[in-house]
Amino acid sequence: MGKTLDNVYKHQSLAYKYFLYLITVGLIVFFFPKGGKFKYEFQKGKPWQYENLYAPIDFSIKKTQEEIASERQSLRDNKTDYYTYDETIVSDVRQEVRDELIKLFSSTSYPQRQQTALLEVASKAVDSIYGNGIFQDSPAASSILLIKNNEARPLARGGYLSIQQAKERISRILPSLSPSEGRNLAGTVQRLLKANTFYDEALTERALADELSKISFTRGEVSEGRLIIAKGEVVEAENFKILDSLKEEYESELWRGNNYYFILLGYTILVALVLIMLFLFLKRYRSEIFKNNNKVTFIFVNILLMVLATTLMVKNNESYVFVVPLCILPLVLKNFFDARLGLFVHVLTVLILGFVVPNSFEYIFLQTIAGIVTILTASELYKRANLFISVGQITLIYIIGYFAFHAIHEGNLENIEWILFGIFVLNGLLTLFAQPLIYIYEKIFGLVSDVSLLELSDTNSKLLKELSDKAPGTFHHSLQVANLAEAAANEIGANAMMVRVGALYHDIGKMENPTFFTENQITNVNPHDDLPPRESAKIIIDHVIKGIEIARKNNLPDRIIDFLRTHHGTTLVFYFYKKQQELEETVDEKNFRYPGPIPFSRETAILMMADAVEAASKSLKNPTFMIIDEFVEKIVKGQMQANQFLNANITLKEMEQVKKVLKQKLTNIYHLRVEYPE
Incomplete structure (x- = not known):
């Protein structure tokens, strides 16, 4: 059993991919239209252009979704509220009233017969008040059923009392019997009255659910052979509903019987x-993405969204299938990953949609060409003009492609459907939605796009301005490190x-205690001189943790926070470690090590090297x-x-290239020139 669990744990990532694969296949097949195509075209308000249509089969006239929703809302608005009657509370109140009155009579000189009469009067008053129960508040519903003694009986409006109304009625009943005794009696009974009728939400909801389940989704039958509509007759509201029901029945007919299973299996x-x-493509050519379940899920979700949008359009009006902005898919994937992956996923999605769209060859051809144009033209989307230029070219490709296919089919340019040009323009406008969609995906999947990176790199942003104000030396150091790291990343093809x-x-964590870091010290006073080495090391190490806290507070992406966590890895704060060794023989290294983790990508490895080199370069005197x-x-x-690069997918060759760039940049920083011979 233990080995089985270990195997499951080790292969949970692969198991998730299998699960995602099966779910995606199932959902796509589920989205597909189930049935053939109705051979008649019709519109409400237009004449029926075909021969007289007789019902080929028996079928039901289906209600519209609006009609069903209206019926449901009507039932909810007029639902019956159920209240339960608690007899125990009535008995308790009756007994409490009796006990209170006996206690009251014990301090008076009422004769026994009068006491008995008053007790009887009070008891009858309580019984009359609790006839239909006392409600805490007056019910809002117009229809009420009271559950009493396992029987439900309706209560008319005004046939029940709230606690306040019950007290008022007591004050009217009892004083009329005997003014002096009645007032004492009324006050006692009023004080002891309690609500004993309570709203039964569970029973009310069950009754409502039962009523909702009885709603019929049809409103009549059409028998086989009945005339549905005559030639030239205008398709009006009633005929339209009958025709729509026949169309739905016809398109689902193919999925009945054994045909259903064969069609489903084929799809x-x-x-x-x-x-x-x-x-297979991801595993072989994009292993980093394949290992990351979040990214794999992101890709599959985008495919599902495009399939869903297109199939919905086919089911509603296949003439407008090109309204769906399919080119958003390669745009988004290229923005987060790369062009090759974006095009590959786009082509596969188009192949899937070829099963369900009309004129599938034309559709696949146009969408594939449009996807290629998208990949070739869309670059640096953080520049606003680039997206508009790319969308304009995509729209132009659709229009040119339509002209070409029309010329092939018709042999001329007559009977062009000009409305399709509007559809292609609308497609282009919807493709512009890629920009806000990228932002939404960033928040949902934790991905980072070039647009967000460009915004974050602005040195006038709130957090970087705060860093420059509180720790100017650290800010300058960060700028230098950014220049070094960016040049190194460009050299090896990293991000x-x-x-x-x-x-x-x-x-950014150094903003908490800026003067404890040498780059921010503007005087010869060093606060570390007054602290033991262990405390100094803790302050230095804590800038990583504090930086992460500040980053999360300011909603920095997790991909950026990774750089904060890993830029020192698990290295040793060597200076204070040595100082502590001078004070005691045995020193625990854990107190002088950064918490890690070590870098786990080429980008984080580059930052660790650039940061260490730039910081230490300040100690160089007369560099050559x-x-x-x-x-x-x-x-x-x-x-x-120190094994800091064990988890980073950076090769020795790439590290040599990084070192080469760092040396060149430091040479430029220190303005070194070639030494000419004398």
Whole structure:
């Protein structure tokens, strides 16, 4: 059993992919239209252009969704509220009244017969008040059923009392019998009255659910052979509903009997084959994405959304199938991943939709060409003009493609459906929705786009302005690190924008105690001189934790927070560790190590190298080419020996390229020139 659980745990990521695959296949097949196509076209208010239509089969006239919703709302508005009557409370109140009156009589000189009479009067008054029960508040519903003695009986409006009304009635009943005794009697009874009728929500909801379940979704039958509509007759409201019901019945006829299972099996196999191709592509060419279930889920969700939108359009009005902005798919995927993946997923999605759209060859051809144009033209979407230019080119491709197909089919340019041009323009306008959609995806899936990175890289942003005000030295250091890291990332093909943003924010935790970091000390006073090394090390180490807290408070993306967490890895605060060793022989290294984790990507590894090199370069005096070369090699070698890059997917060749860039940049920073011979 234990081994089985271990295997399940080890392969849970793969199991999730299998589950996602099966769910996606099932949903896509479920979305597909189930049936053939109705051979008649009709519109409300237009004449019936075909021969007289007789009912080919018996079928029901279906109610519209609006009619069903109206009936449901009417039942909810006029539902009956159920109240339960609690006899125990009545008995308790009756007994309490009797006890209180006996106690009251014990301090008076009433004769026994008078006491008995008053007790009887009070008891009858209580019984009359509790006849239909006392409600805490007056019920709002017009229809009420009271459950008393396991029987439900209706209460007319005004046939019940609230607690306040019951007290008023007592004050009217009792004083009329004997003014002096009645007032004492009324006050006692009023004080002891309690509500004993309570709203039964569960029973009310069950009764409402039962009524809702009885709603019929049809409103009549049409027998086989009956004339539905005659040639030339205008399709009016009633005829339209009958024709619509016949169309729905006809389109579902193909899915009845054994045909249903064969059609379902065929769809399932074809869709499964297409999605297997996607998995194979990801596993072979995009292993990083394949290992990340969040990203795989993101890709499949986008495919599902496009399939759902298109199939809904086909079911409602297939003439407007090109309204669905399918090119949003490659736009979004290219923005978050790369162009090749975006095009591959787009083509696979188009192949899936080819099963359900009319004129599938034309559809697949146009959508594939449009997807290729999208990939080739859409770049740097954070520049507003680029998206508009790309959308304009996509729209133009649709229009040119339509002209070409029309010329092939008709042999001329007559009878062009000009409304399709409006549909293509609308498609382009909807494609512009890719920009806000990217923002929504960022929030849902925790992804980061170039648009967000560009916004975060603005040094006038609130957080970076705060850093420059509170810790100007750290801000300058972050700018230098950002320049070094960005250049190194460009050299090895890593995400340069991501590295730059991570570098700008990696030390924001130093804002909490800026003067404890040397780059922010403007005098010779060092606050660490007054602290033991262990406390100094804690302050230095804590800037990572505090930085993460500040980042989360300011809603920085998790991808950027990763740079804060990993830029020191699990390295040692060596200076204060050595100082502590001077004070005591045995020193626990844990108190002088950063919490980690170590870098787990090329980008975070680049930042660790650039940060260490830039910070340590401040200690260089009279640097030369040789000194800078040895200096960079020493720092990176130390990080490698500390096993800081074990989890980062960066090769030795890429690390050599990074070191080369760092050396060149430091040389430029210190304005070193070639030493000419004398």
